[in-house]
Amino acid sequence: MHAAPQAPEDTVVEEVFYGEPTGVEIEREEDEFGQRVSTPWDPDQIRISTRTFSLRNVLDMIDDGDLELAPDFQRNRVWKGRQKSRLIESLLLQIPLPAFYFAEDRGGMFRVVDGLQRLSTVHEYVQGRFALDDLEYLDAELGKGFRDLDAPLRRRLHNAQIVVHVIEPSTPNRVKYDIFKRINTGGEPLNAMEIRHCMSSARSRDLLKRCVSADVFQAATAGVLRDHVRMNDREAVLRFLAFYSLPDLQEYDAYSSLENLLDATTERIDDPRQVSDEQLASWYAAFERGMANARIIFGDYAFRRWPAGSNRRSPINRALLESWGVVLAAYRPETLVPARERIVAEARKAMAKNSDYIAAISSSTADPKRVRIRFEVARRIVEDAVAGL
Template sequence: MALIEEIEKRSREIKTDGYSMSIGEMMSLYKDGDLDVHPEFQRIFRWSEEQKARLIESILLGIPVPTIFVSQRPDGVWDVIDGVQRLSTLLQFVGVYLSEDGEQVEAEPLRSTEYLPSLGGYVWENDQEGVLSFDEVQRRDFKRAKLDFRIIKKESDKDAKYDLFQRLNSGTELSAQEARDCLLVMLNASMYRWLVQLSTNDKFKNTVPLTSRKEDEGFRQELVLRFHLYKDFDGGKGELQQEFGEYLTSWMRESAESKKFDLSAHEKAFNDVFKLLDTALGEDAFRRFDSDKNRFLGAFSISAFESIVSGLAQSYGLWKGREPEELAGRIKAMWGEEYFRDNSGTGVSARRRMPRLVHFGRGYFA
């Protein structure tokens, strides 16, 4: 009986509807501001020109395109949850897609495809001699092609669209942080832009050198997000009740929707902490210190990051008037602390490690 009740309860919380519309109708919704494709997503979702051409090929050949999921906001606007790249590719191809800055984004000429090799070089519309362009009939037929939408209605539970986004994008090529970035864009776009802006801080970049792969996966933005989590963390030293990645996402969602989250205070702490660290140690700030060799070794350490920024985020005011060498010495000595070593090894899970090192760092740097 419990299962039946759970199904009935949850199904009442999520109201959906199916809808089919032409590409032309979708274009009109977009131009009228009734469809939000979130141009910020273009930083996250990366489609090649070949992928874009294959989508256009599918439309031309009548091959069904996967359903596009949208959520209806209280103001009636549709938020795209799944299908951002499909819609932005179509809008860009027909010449109406706008960037974050409101500028028109021009489409590259199409590439040749498997079934339409002659498609290579074509654009939507161009009267210049020698330029391959769709004719009027092709443009009209293209705009009449249908797209299937699944709409989460505004009466649904407020978390439904975020839960759906996470379900639809689990197992995709998105990294965990890229998925968080998308959620944050939908939750609080200004906070997302703030997060990206902090990730470009020169002092932060100097102290956290990352590989190109890590940069592409959004790990730098994740570290910025972690900084603010560590600063606010009010749990005990016990193991987290969920995996750390899930915990970070949950905290981000709560903070993005909270009016109590003080962006200016967090930004000041972030800037001051990384200014101190850059002056004291630069790129060695989060590398392991070998006391026998009297030098820093290895790559970036997440355990060091957790301990150091957690402590300094609380106590940076105490260190601002001291000599950089004093902070450098304190960080070097940290690597000899038994409690730090016991809780920072590879065998320690993040859900256990993080609470302990946050509390350790706060005491150690106080």
């Protein structure tokens, strides 16, 4: 993503990735609050061992489910044919690959932290999913899939040794996250949600996937977040779940940053001892209710800035999604429908004239004061509209 120039808070700026609009409004950070608050590492907590694996061993681990290639993480698998072929050529030429990083969990499972594109490419090639093209040296192998290679070349690829730095399970999650940020080397740097996805477990990933695939979410967001290239769809859902599950909004202050809250929520979801299956089911039901109600009230303008006097359809605003989604989840549709016109009118007035509210949905959105403002404004608008019936 390329940084956009600073703009006034009432100016909507859409995020762009590799020259393409993403359908999501940029959240500008004016201060340091919204950044991850780090504490110094205790060196005794960091456990990283270095191991050597053959590619055959690693490929078997992938096939057996002992090594995870970050399911649903699509952006790291968009190498062009030339990049894929040149990687395979390097292996056939016995050129050593840069080191990989794996994270090991307490059950002995491994997850790729750095090197996902390279391992995905090798795995795809051995499975016969592409043939070699645009090689630099091995012209005789052009057009060949793995099974077309002569036996010595197949053995050479299988026997290639790779160096893997393994982040051991005793390393705290917070330290693992920061290690990931430091060693991530592949192309465009990963954002916080992409790192969180790669480091989390199947329970939270499955819940977020279920939420973003829900018809009500796709309807409320007009499908613009479908399979989002920067995982902003999953981040938006996680933000909803994080704030919905807070017993009191004041508790947000204790997390020091939005990213810390999202990390903690992910860890809770991944631990059935903290969040039961029944609780997850109730969270999902609330999410569906919030999304459906937002669509009912705001129609095509749900979760978009829609100030009075303008009918421009802006990009999705994550601060609006999290706050209005949570507030509307507390109501039944039949309660809201009669108050729809008043809710819309007051929300549009706030987006046009309430400078504090405009700031709260535009920049430094992780600041506790701005979090409280956007939730309180949405809650007051709905309560007053329903009470006035």
